[in-house]
Amino acid sequence: MTITGEIRSSKRRSGPPRLKITSLEVLCAILVLALLFQSRLVDLLDVPKLRTASTVFVAICVQAMPFLVLGVLISGAIAAFVPASALRRLLPSKTALAVPVAGVAGVALPGCECASVPVARRLMQQGVAPAVALTFLLAAPAVNPIVLVSTAVAFNDTPMMVVARFVGSLLTAMVMGWLWVRFGKMEWIAERALARLGDHSGQNKWAVFAESARHDLVDAGGFLVLGGLFAAAFKTFVPVAWMQTLGGQIVLGVIVMALLAVILALCSEADAFVAVAFSALPLLPRLVFLVVGPAVDVKLIALQAGAFGKSFAFRFAPATFVVAILCAVLTGVVLL
Amino acid sequence: MRRETQNILLVLLGGALLKISFSGLYLRYVQKGLLPLLIAAGAIMIGLALFAIIRDIRAGKAAAAEDDHGHSHSSRSTWLMLLPVLAVFLISPPALGGDVVSSAADTNQTQRSRNLLGELPSGDVIPLSMTEFVTRTAWDESGTLDGRKVKLTGFLTRAEGNTFVARLAISCCAADARPLKVKLTGDVPSLPDEQWVEVTGQVVPKSANEQNSWVPSFTVEASTSVPEPVEPYES
Numbered sequence: 143m144t145i146t147g148e149i150r151s152s153k154r155r156s157g158p159p160r161l162k163i164t165s166l167e168v169l170c171a172i173l174v175l176a177l178l179f180q181s182r183l184v185d186l187l188d189v190p191k192l193r194t195a196s197t198v199f200v201a202i203c204v205q206a207m208p209f210l211v212l213g214v215l216i217s218g219a220i221a222a223f224v225p226a227s228a229l230r231r232l233l234p235s236k237t238a239l240a241v242p243v244a245g246v247a248g249v250a251l252p253g254c255e256c257a258s259v260p261v262a263r264r265l266m267q268q269g270v271a272p273a274v275a276l277t278f279l280l281a282a283p284a285v286n287p288i289v290l291v292s293t294a295v296a297f298n299d300t301p302m303m304v305v306a307r308f309v310g311s312l313l314t315a316m317v318m319g320w321l322w323v324r325f326g327k328m329e330w331i332a333e334r335a336l337a338r339l340g341d342h343s344g345q346n347k348w349a350v351f352a353e354s355a356r357h358d359l360v361d362a363g364g365f366l367v368l369g370g371l372f373a374a375a376f377k378t379f380v381p382v383a384w385m386q387t388l389g390g391q392i393v394l395g396v397i398v399m400a401l402l403a404v405i406l407a408l409c410s411e412a413d414a415f416v417a418v419a420f421s422a423l424p425l426l427p428r429l430v431f432l433v434v435g436p437a438v439d440v441k442l443i444a445l446q447a448g449a450f451g452k453s454f455a456f457r458f459a460p461a462t463f464v465v466a467i468l469c470a471v472l473t474g475v476v477l478l
Numbered sequence: 479m480r481r482e483t484q485n486i487l488l489v490l491l492g493g494a495l496l497k498i499s500f501s502g503l504y505l506r507y508v509q510k511g512l513l514p515l516l517i518a519a520g521a522i523m524i525g526l527a528l529f530a531i532i533r534d535i536r537a538g539k540a541a542a543a544e545d546d547h548g549h550s551h552s553s554r555s556t557w558l559m560l561l562p563v564l565a566v567f568l569i570s571p572p573a574l575g576g577d578v579v580s581s582a583a584d585t586n587q588t589q590r591s592r593n594l595l596g597e598l599p600s601g602d603v604i605p606l607s608m609t610e611f612v613t614r615t616a617w618d619e620s621g622t623l624d625g626r627k628v629k630l631t632g633f634l635t636r637a638e639g640n641t642f643v644a645r646l647a648i649s650c651c652a653a654d655a656r657p658l659k660v661k662l663t664g665d666v667p668s669l670p671d672e673q674w675v676e677v678t679g680q681v682v683p684k685s686a687n688e689q690n691s692w693v694p695s696f697t698v699e700a701s702t703s704v705p706e707p708v709e710p711y712e713s
Contacts, residue, residue: 165483172560180568187569190577197571201507201652203562207495208515211522292649349533356526360484363491364555367562377653412650419656448555 191378199374205409206256206366206441211359213257217264218355222347226269237271241319244274245312248281254409255283255436256366259445260358263335272326277319280462283410284311284436293432296414300425302477303414303432310433310473314466321461330458332451365448369441373407376440380405395427400467403435410436426474433470438463479556481534485527487559492523494566503566505709506573508651573710575672576635579644579657598622603678605629608645608658609712615686615694624683630660630696631707633674634667641666643677643696647712655711661685664697677701 176183187196220229233240251258262279266272283289285308297303328336399420408416413435417428438459447455498504499516508516565571598604598614606614606628614623632645641662646655663682667675678700685695 165479166486169483169486169560176564176568184569187571193572194574194577196565196569197506197574198653200562200565200571204495204498204504204507204516205512205651205653207491207523208512208519211519215522296649352526352529356484356488356530359523359526360488360556360559363488364558367558368555371558371561373653406653408654409650412648412654415649415656416654 195374195378198377199370202370202373202407202441203367206254206370207363209254209409210256210260210362210366213260214355214358214362216251216257217260217358218351218353220261220264220268221354222351224268229265229268229270233270233274237273237323238320240271240274241277241316241323244278244319245281245285245315248278248283248285248312248315249287251282252286252288254289254411255439255442256362256445258282259442259449260362263449264354264358266331266336271323272328272331273319273322276322276458277315279315280318280437281312281315284308284315284433289410289414289436292411293414296418300478303425303429306429306473306477307414307432309477310429310466310470311436313469313473314433314437314462317465317469318458318462321465330451330454332454335450335454362445362448365444366441369407369439369444372440372444373405376405376407392424392426395423396430396467396471399423399427399431400434400463403431404439404463406435407439407441408435425478426471429474429478430467430470433473434463434466437466479554481530484556485531487556487563488523488527490563491559492520492527494563495520495523498566502708503570505711506571506652509648509711509713510709512651573706574646574652574655575633576644578646578655579635579642579659580637598626603627603629605631607712608632608643608660609647611660611681612658612686612692612694615681616692621683623681625680627678627680627699628696629676629678631674631676631704632658632660633672633706634669635659635671642693643675645712646710649713652711658712659693661690661693661695662698663695664699665701666698667701667703669701669703674704674706675701676704 187193233243248258251261258279261282262275265275265278290304290308293307294301294304403413406413406416413432417431420428420431443455443459446458450458495516498507499513499520504513504516604626608630611623611628611630630643632643635642635644642659643662644657644659646652646657648655662677664679667677669675677696677698679696679698682695682697686692
């Protein structure tokens, strides 16, 4: 394969072939170096904390990759098979009304948060209003049936937790959607995120599907790994043992659990089991943990920065964080 | 980054997923049920990359280069996809162990809320999962385990002069690991930390309470060292 490639490229160039370093050569060099220094590398990591961190890092990446792949496949399918006009017909024309529809539509994407980022971006590219796509982005990982069932299993003595989680997360997603309608600015979203796909009318639909999926995967994969790195570092080096001493201090408990949800970056299908374990805390801070986690965490912030640009992520993530805490507290006070 | 490099990275990453799936090493990182998803994800990654490679070859270099300009924003972050590849192929991180048990906040707490237990099996020595043992000692007040001989499998860990047999339970991936701990008394094995053991013995009745985070005590009658199980975590 490479031989034909080289022949072709040397034909195009005039004059003697120059030595040019491209990413391909860099990749080969890294691989060779890594192989040469493998034993050194293994020795270096042979410290209990670093071993734990590397295991958690691989675990987060391995766990999230299938969901990211699911997300890019759906995104590719929307690009190839769902014309923009069909989406417009499906959603109410008034954005403020389309927001709740998008929130409830989140029920249909059974995955964790990594799957919803590429899908939300594709929806925007297909002409769906950003507020609507963002509501879907926040709702999908929190309100889908798999997450609700695992929450019910974890909190089997307090079934109201499932209802509270559903309502709190849906509320967060819709409030963020409406806030975007009121205050959101298109220029925060990186231009490349909204660039419409070229005209594919002449192309094979399956080729469009595969190309869009591949492109999204390459785009998001690196950011997912970045998020995994942060989460593994926080998980390993931030001590959580003192959390049990917070006990009845409800305000502090809420804030600490919200921050913990951000830095642990747990998969939304598993976070309920971790929340159960903080049994010294009342239910409200644990509900905040469950509502904030799927909406904002380091893995998700990295993915959003990759998909929509930094200036978007650094506004959207803090806003979501505050809104999620408020919605969770409100829901918790009413329901729990 | 060039399109070819991206495709190679995708093949490598997909290959890493397939490698840990087929070698069984995935059990160090995620729970059993994720296996079909991992295989599918690995295969799809490789498939997407091969599809692009074949198309590029068919269309010729010129077309591929042109396409590259169309998506020229592909950022440097894509390089990070190499990290999990290197970690899996070169380092192959071990299953979590004692380090997590000692730094966790929530020893045995989770089990307090789970009451989905049936009858104890009959027999002379009952092999029990750590989850079931801890749940029964923490929640079941009727003392069904008292006087019964039980066999537990876990690794050794020590703190403040006490020896524990411990195991981690996960519900999705190793990032959500919860420790299960049982304090050993009696004929405590003098094996090194992190060594996997099978211990046979009896629970000390009513030894799990709120003050010790529901960590029961266990009188060891016999212990043998065993190799690390294929499934290091309970779920």
